[in-house]
Amino acid sequence: MTSRRRFLAGLASVGVAGLAGCSGLPFVEGDDEREYVELPRDAAGSIEWPDSPFPVAVPPTLADSHRERAETLLASVPTDPSVPNGAIAEELRTDRERTAERLDEAADDPWPTDRLETWRGRRHEAATVLGAYRAATGEDDAEEVETQRRSVRDAFGSLAADHEYRASSPLEAVLAHEPIEALLADCRGRTRPNPAYPDDPVAHPFRAGDAVGRVELARATLADAARVRSVYLTERDDPPSRWTALIDASDRLGLAVSRARSTVRDFLDVYEPPFEADLDGTPATALFRRASGQVSASADEYEERRDDGDYATAVIEAGQALAAVEALRAAIEGIRGDGYQDPVSVESVRETADRARDAIDAIDESDDVRLAARLARPALETFEYLPEYIEDGYVDAARAQGDLAWAELYARAVPPATAFVIERME
Template sequence: MTSRRSLLAGVASAGVAALAGCAGIAPWRDDETDRADVDLAPDAVEPVERPASPFPVAVPSSLAAAHEERARGLLETVPAEPSVPNAAVTRRLRNERERAADRIENGVDRPWPTERLAGWRGTRSEAATVRGAHRAATGEHDAAALEERRRTVREDLASFAAGHEYRARSPREAVLAHAPVEDLAATCRRRVRPVLTYPSDPVARPFRAGEAVGRVEHARASLADAIGLLEAYDGERAETPSQWSALIASADRLRAAVYRSRSRVGEYLGDDTPPVDDDLAGTPARRLYDTASGRAESLVEETRERVDDGDVATAASAAGRALAAVAALETAVEGIRGDGYREPVTAESVERAADRAREALAGVAESDDPRLAARFAEPALGTHAYVVDRLDEGYADPVRVQGDLTWIDLHARAVPPATRFVLERLERLGRSAE
């Protein structure tokens, strides 16, 4: 049986803080004044098993192994006890090297292979950052070499993008296979932009130099994974047709569907004002509304951005998540208007909310396409892991726990119909493109 601790290591550490903070969920703070006087046990909300990986073929273990080998090689060039004239820089170098070494030794234990690759890319980038900072602090000027690496990665990315044909057995499988590839290419593109430049005086600003080096290393790692995932898929799906035309058509139509759905709740998107005049402070309804409103707004915007950027496979994934998020917001508003979600928070009410959330997440696997549904359920899965993590660390606000669990429940229950809708559009456009 999988232990709670191993699940926490694999799920709650999988970027859930970023999910919660960047996609519409306000982070929990320790200075809240509306905390309920309820003691929640660290295991009040148990972790849930993730659905099977949405990526349609096996991910080669060699991709993660290459990141680990590269990270170790980078860090080995930095002495365990670095010494530079500046004592403060020496201490920071020592601490950051130790942290990077710990990350390498601890490895990455995340539910999906693509998430494990993301963890190793971060570890590799951190090792490169430490190495770059150490070289800068010891008088090694890497500006020219870094610019050459950036140029090479940029050229390799352009070549890769030009040859990306979006081959797959169906538009549905094209979304599953090519959305992660698009994400990696987009990450690479962002990381090679000279947003963070190498300092003219690296000795004076060694950590700025290290960050610049780490960004380009992350770009190289992202492109390597994009190539590796595409090769893995193509190796298992030989002689499949291009789904590019169907994906373009589906992106435009799904964006239109998202905006039609958005029109029903437009006044609530990203709005801090609840849909009732009552004071909801200190109730799960307040947290539920804030979460549902923020998530719907960010996911609708993500759909638009993905279509505009030409990331047509990711656009379909974003549309499914947005449709589920809008439906969750709609249900939340209706419930709040009907005096719902305002009951006093108790250990028992949190337990009931956790049961409903767990049941709803389990229902994702019963969708018409479980892999596609798993993609659409990612926001709810990530938020659930975030709640578990906060409880385990002892920072949980019971009111917010119950509000978040309620949002997880609503979003997860909206995933099957969203999956059915997106799947029907993909299959219809796939037939018309034949």
Template sequence: MTRGSGSDRGSDSRRGFLAGVATAGAAAVAGCSALPFTGDEERREQPVSLPSDAVGSIEWPASPFPATVPASLADAHETRARGMLADVPADPDVPNAAVATAIGDDREQAMRRVDAEIADEWPVDALSAWRRRREDAAEVRGAYRAATGTDDGADLAAQRRAVRDDRGALASGIEYRGESAVEAVLAYEPVESLLAECARNVRPRVTYPADPVAEPFRAGEAVARVERSRAAVADAAGLREAYLDGRDGAAPRWASLVAAADGLRGSVSRTRSTVRERTGGEEPLGDEDLSGTVAQELVAVAELGIGSTVEDVERAIDAGDHATAAVEAGTALAESEAYRTAINEIRDGEHRDVPTEASVRSTAERARATVSEVVDADDPLATRLVRPGLEIVGYVDDRIDEGYGSARRSQAELAYADLYASAVPAAAAFVRERLE
């Protein structure tokens, strides 16, 4: 919908990793330079038809957030979004016919999104979906008001200052109060994510135009970013309040989280270096020709997982997001172990066959079973850490259902989800020991 410069639509989930998985090619993997590619020629997998039920859906577990997310938070977003769209007529009376048509189309699209069902993941994800819908509605309304001669520049500047003040007050008051350090991590990680989302969107990266009539869509985008930041800080305050409500035994866990995050940073860095060293550095499989096999894609997926492990933890600590750093560290440790296991299994001759429908089905069954075992252990921290496995299985299932999932890539991603989930319990236990 956005015209002009792009709009930041950050997410709590690791969808960046999934997007990388979707486009990962084996030619980009260290050690694959010996594959038989010449010039611009690229070996492409022949289309393989997989039935829509080849993977099967996976049920999301109860949210690891240690409190009930108030329905009022989502209700507020919906009310606000519908109210803003109601301010825009279906057939906008705008002098510029092309602008009028575009605003009308955007309004219709935003209405469809508001009316659409939200995926059954976790309540914090539902809030994220509603913030995006609210942002879309604000963009339409902002563009309409600009196109019809209303200059919202001064009001928007005042709103931006107010949001910054609200965010600063909330961030400065976080002491990681909780009944345990582990519970504090699970409670404050989404709060930190929301405060980061607010900070990204409240920056005037897209400025309100001096002549809004001439640039209505830029005006709409500027309005939308501030609206998104308002929504994010409101959700952050709401989640924090929901968690602390009635918890008389909650005590500040700041010192525990800061110390644990710093120690985990070192553990992640050492683990990554050790795994790289023991698996052969940047070229773990040397000159082996894995073309056409699941192993080729599995190496690419595993490389994506381990590639940014240290940076993710460092980024969180540098931002002062110590709960996020603990979660990222646990994820990074599981990713490193998944990578190590993947390389060793390939060296032992596994994952080298050309995939079939039967092999995709069996790999999917193993991945779902391994993820379910983690969830069934009733460990909220492990449940939070296993999220990438849940997302990968669901992502592959959706892609196949939509008719464009290749057997080789799908099986590789599912194999990685299995390996990653297998590593989660130990990673969760390690993080917990550092927190307690």
């Protein structure tokens, strides 16, 4: 069976079968009243993320360099800053203490590229605190900030000009260069003078700190782009440029995304689910909104990345858009078949989470597990945010169950979407 036919067969398999009991209301019905269902923080449980899709190992020394730089920056700020304004002194002390605590925490992100992002963020915080402290004590760093910004901008231009998607295969070019593109895009935005360093830093120390921190983050981001690229190329024997292959693949996938999106056009950008049944307060509402929103977000992101010339990222976004369309189709079919509308309970939420975990585990059977893992990230992240959202009261039982139901449908669509993308890369 061809990859395209497997993709269509995958769509057919993500139908209404097994949908009974996959949804419910955020209340338990009783006579004329509804009792609120309180979810424990761990109602959804957790998942074991697949291995990183980046083709080679990322050495921990890359993250260590950010940690060491952050510690050096923060060491220049006294634990009890002495500045004339007591309120500013207290805010500086609090910011320093919070940043120091974060530097003592391990970065537990599942993928090494994410751990780099965490440590860049902590380095940014340390620089921001130092910049604010220096401004509050009468130091004017305006000239240094501008010098650093220009230096990063010049180095960024050189690295971006040399980014030719060198890789051992077109598929590996996508997996290796997509995170590099993301770093370059982030760096590009952070080299702009916004926020600007204030003319009177003593009067506006925290604005000064923001400007200093932004430039430091730009430096860290550019450094990671260069180092991640070097890490990959060092492990490969002078790989050729895959520029043309990625452009062509992103074009072919763009056409597929356009056609797929057209089949669900009536279900996009609508706030109320367009179904005859009253879905108010049911997981079906959350499921539909998540499924519809993911299609629009991924398709729009594909177009933006393609227009920006970020071809590796465009391929990933196209694959996610195709999986999202299939998840939306399955959601529509299920809701029309009266699925996702049964009474909800803690147990039903946990059962839905179990099904989502099973679907995520099944991506190991994809034609390329690394690509499948990258495409599956939206479903994986559902398990990351739900515990905190439940604890903080951002989601009720119906919303949690609807999001988990979407994660299941999306994860089921990932293997056929992976096969489809691979076919378009060949």
